[in-house]
Amino acid sequence: MYRYDAFDQTLVDERVEQFRDQVARRLSGALSEDQFRPLRLLNGLYLQLHAYMLRVAIPYGTLSSRQLRTLAHIARTFDRGYGHFTTRQNIQFNWVRLDQAADILAALASVEMHAIQTSGNTIRNVTADHLAGVAADEIEDPRIYAEIIRQWSTLHPEFSFLPRKFKIAVTGAARDRTALKVHDIGIQVVRDAAGEAGFSVLVGGGQGRTPMIGHVIRPFLPKADLLAYLEAILRVYNEFGRRDNLYKARIKILVQTLGPAAFTAMVEEQWQALRGPALALPDEELARIAAHFAPPTYARLPAASAALAAARAEPVFERWCRHNLLPHKQPGYAIATISLKPEGGVPGDATAAQLEALADLAERWSLDEVRVSHEQNLVLPHVRQDDVPALWRELRAHGLATPNAGLITDIIACPGLDYCNLANARSIPIAQQIQRRFANRERQEEIGAIKIKISGCINACGHHHVGHIGILGVDKKGAEFYQITLGGDGSERAALGEITGRAFAAAEVVDAIDTIIDTYLGARRHGEAFIDTYRRVGMVPFKEALYGAH
């Protein structure tokens, strides 16, 4: 894992004391709310529906046990005993006091964490494949480049007041687990014809009010040019992005307005002007950062564990292995998905006790490492196959062994109107109702791989546009209604969902989902996943099933 150097530590320590002083001045009245709001937002502190909310950055979704224990301490000491993992690999604390916020930042700084740039019109926390470094289909660990981008973008003076917020994702694999194509910039490690590793650069994706799939503007960028090229993109956006209309301020609108070809030409021109020693990535610096992400020292083990194979005779354990265990690139190891989607739970929530338990388990069985996925689950990335049965027993004891990764109850949901100031409708209760309706494990397996994603407003924090089934909460004269989309996809086959028709009242949504699932099961060919059936048969049979009687 990356460890802060003296420069990093000084930066976050100084920021804590600056914010402590700013809070004191706000409480004393020396700063008005209008003066203070941008300062607190620069430190990730929002005023939400019920209280202040602190959004903490988890760079590229990687945590150590020490960091996880500090998050548990914050949850227990400064919040109501839990935290909420988000679709941007961050964690949010929903019940924070302003007069304790600097103490929380100090606790975070003590374990090399912060909340800088988790809000505001800045480059936000850089996300990465949660299977970085352990996925068999990976060319290189994307966290090396995510960390370089983090260092470059943190408090970058030129890009501290962009037209709008800016999100970057990085993957090192062909299979996209980051929703790369719906980011402002998506960076994928690829190889050129000579076998050299570099980057494919995609710009102008996004969700929200105007969802768009990004455009590849450079199929191959040499590694040394990463920062110069990013700076060129940001410079074009900063100069030409709209600041007069909040709804047209994201880079996707600029790319759409200019056209991808014209936008690319402007970026390339900027890039040629910027290329040079100042922004080139020297080999030695690349090697220094890469060393932090060097593969851990694995034991030499047989490819398959006899102990694991024997334990899988137990059906409940076998079911968990079937859905929550992934192959590891290192023989004898496995990747364990810790579902934060228990039946009737809040997607992405974990209690302080669970965070502490996971810290212990990661220390004992996962080489001290935990990952956060954008699907609001956690991952233990380095588990010896021999240890999986014991790990599972411990997870079970802490309510963390829900065997549903990738199934219909593994739902993404934003906080919605239960917590968020922007929301029009509640998201979490809809997720809970669906989880209860489809609680039967056999039925979940019969339905197979499917992604339901729920947002409580058009800002789409719940990624509904790219859900195989997307659910969007809308307000109709004070009542909560839900628009359903089908066919969205956040993977390398990215697609935006199509609206089925009129919105459903809250009490109708689960029945509508049931109807969609029944229609799928009736239409699918053997072994065909929901998204593939939808692509083959299209919207018509679903629409007829949902609205035919009307």
Place this chain on the structure above:
Amino acid sequence: MTKVVTANRLADGAIVYLAGSDTWSTRLDEAAVAADEATAAALLAAAERAVAACQVVAAYAFPVAVADGRPVPIDQRERVRAAGPSVASDFRD
């Protein structure tokens, strides 16, 4: 329209309702109810004084119905604010 004035307490962010000219309560049923626009304007003016005094932040008035002498929010947003999240009662105070 009948209204109540709400805000968040500055220091801890807690939801509060204006209960009198200079008193705030965390309980909606203790809120002062304005039956007309002039009363609502007076309550808002009191709230703005509390904002200026750094007691509360983000003050505004919202419509309520009155049932059994108690204010009841009309909008879903204010119902959730008054009752707390509808999703995890074990996490609430």
